[in-house]
Amino acid sequence: MSKKKFTNRRVLVTGGTGSFGKTVIRYLLKNDCTEVRVFSRDETKQDQMRTDFDDERLSYYIGDVRDYNGIESALNGVDYVFHAAALKQVPSCEFFPMQAVMTNIVGSDNVIRAAIKNNVERVVCLSTDKAVYPINAMGMTKSMMEKVAQSYARSQGEEGTVICCVRYGNVMYSRGSVIPRFIEHIKSGKPLTITEPTMTRFLMALSESVELVEHAFNHAKQGDIFIKKAPACTVADLAKALINLFKTDDIKTKIIGFRHGEKLYETLASKEELVASEDMGNYYRVRMDSRDLNYEKYFNEGNENEISFDDYHSHNTEQLTIKQVEQVLLSLPEVRAELATWNI
Numbered sequence: 001m002s003k004k005k006f007t008n009r010r011v012l013v014t015g016g017t018g019s020f021g022k023t024v025i026r027y028l029l030k031n032d033c034t035e036v037r038v039f040s041r042d043e044t045k046q047d048q049m050r051t052d053f054d055d056e057r058l059s060y061y062i063g064d065v066r067d068y069n070g071i072e073s074a075l076n077g078v079d080y081v082f083h084a085a086a087l088k089q090v091p092s093c094e095f096f097p098m099q100a101v102m103t104n105i106v107g108s109d110n111v112i113r114a115a116i117k118n119n120v121e122r123v124v125c126l127s128t129d130k131a132v133y134p135i136n137a138m139g140m141t142k143s144m145m146e147k148v149a150q151s152y153a154r155s156q157g158e159e160g161t162v163i164c165c166v167r168y169g170n171v172m173y174s175r176g177s178v179i180p181r182f183i184e185h186i187k188s189g190k191p192l193t194i195t196e197p198t199m200t201r202f203l204m205a206l207s208e209s210v211e212l213v214e215h216a217f218n219h220a221k222q223g224d225i226f227i228k229k230a231p232a233c234t235v236a237d238l239a240k241a242l243i244n245l246f247k248t249d250d251i252k253t254k255i256i257g258f259r260h261g262e263k264l265y266e267t268l269a270s271k272e273e274l275v276a277s278e279d280m281g282n283y284y285r286v287r288m289d290s291r292d293l294n295y296e297k298y299f300n301e302g303n304e305n306e307i308s309f310d311d312y313h314s315h316n317t318e319q320l321t322i323k324q325v326e327q328v329l330l331s332l333p334e335v336r337a338e339l340a341t342w343n344i
Contacts, residue, residue: 009033
């Protein structure tokens with residue numbers, strides 16, 4: 001996202017009080033946005049943001065993406081949209097799947113429709129690894145969100161609102177993620193609860209999630225899905241790395257087994273998607289399937305390269321050692337801050 005793209009521009013961030021929302025808002029303000037609109041349901045978090053940011057370019061809109069009229073009104077005069085509002089916790093979506101449907105699918109449909117109506121130039125929707133081969137309600141609804149986004153992208157053509165998605169795994173130190181929970185347990189002397197020691201997860205910092213959105217913003221064509229390549233580690237090695245950093249060898253680990261809807265590893269792109277993707281170095285661009293409903297002409301066509309591809313997942317990406325994980329953790333300002341207070 002170059003500076004000139006945001007000078008004298010208005011941007012709306014749904015879910016703007018969340019971990020990603022606040023990170024991308026800092027980036028937008030740094031890059032000379034005229035106005036950034038924070039759209040979310042939580043008035044307490046918005047009030048805290050007023051104090052923390054203290055920037056007159058921020059505007060706050062109380063609303064829910066489930067309510068079309070509310071988001072349609074908030075988008076009046078907006079140039080770009082970053083759609084981050086979602087129900088993201090796997091267990092809660094498992095127990096309340098219709099709530100996930102209403103926010104992740106219907107809410108996303110509302111945001112995109114309202115953006116098109118208001119002639120917004122670009123919409124970037126945030127998705128997740130769990131949308132690939134989904135086995136849980138969160139992943140299923142995010143997968144449908146991608147399909148909804150692409151259905152609108154097909155109808156827009158080159159001159160209409162550009163609609164794209166980004167897809168990434170767990171973001172380190174985001175709200176509700178495993179690293180702050182492990183640190184909380186370490187500081188209180190509790191055992192670290194590990195679901196499955198061999199479970200692998202991609203390691204991506206919040207700043208890298210903004211880099212991914214930036215890349216999508218700069219390169220997207222209608223219906224694209226962008227993926228940032230990332231290293232991974234096992235959950236057991238992540239726990240050991242934190243124990244080493246906090247110098248707490250007396251902390252035990254407790255294996256509790258898989259939670260509702262959890263996977264052994266994260267898949268960011270299926271082999272079927274990779275066949276039609278563009279390798280952009282640090283990123284994959286997964287192109288939208290732009291075929292029409294006249295299937296007959298495709299019956300005799302196939303792709304001989306498909307058999308040579310494998311899914312891109314956290315088991316077959318670069319695997320970090322415990323020492324390398326420690327270095328990644330030390331790159332996070334939140335972890336450094338926790339270590340500073342721990343060593344006082």
